[in-house]
Amino acid sequence: MNEQDFSSDPEFEPLPNRAIVYRALLRKQWIDEDTGLVQSEAYYLRKNKNEQGLSVNIASVCSPEQCAAKFRTCYGVARLEVGGIRELGLDVIPDSISHAEIAGLPYAEDDTERADLLADLLAQQSQIIWQP
Known part of the structure; x- marks a missing residue:
């Protein structure tokens, strides 16, 4: 077995449920005008990019402005609570000191109904806290 299990990686501590993560909103159509x-x-995984999780920044070490500044174009930054994400049966796995991935999402191409449901629920939990 060569698959890496990030949840047992001692390098990065699991995030507490009360932790906040930021999702950079990189496309204009991701925000309802x-x-x-x-x-x-x-909140959809891109199969064509072979994404294994959705990229988020850890709020305790990265401000919304710092999160947005990592990208050439950012239309907003949304805030989510880790506990709310976990209540959906997903997890938030840190892979660096300031970055994590929302794990457990299916590709829409593989399970449209579940992907749509989880994307909707994540969007409902999101709160935009920064816009240019």
Whole structure:
């Protein structure tokens, strides 16, 4: 077995449920122009990019502005609580001091119904806390 199990990697401590993570909103269509709310499209894994998890930054070591500055174009930064993500049966696995991935999401191509449901629920939990 060569698969790396990040959850047992002692290098990075698991995040507590009360921890906050930030999702950079890198596409304009990820924010509803009328309501200002995060769209579910922000929470789909891209199979064509072989994504294994959704990228998030850890709020305790990265401000919303720092999160946005990592990208050439960022339309907003959304805040999520780790405990709320875990309540959906997903996890947030740190892979560096300031970055983690939301793990456990299916590709829409493999399980459309579950991918749609989880993307919707994550979007509902999101709160935009920074916009340019």
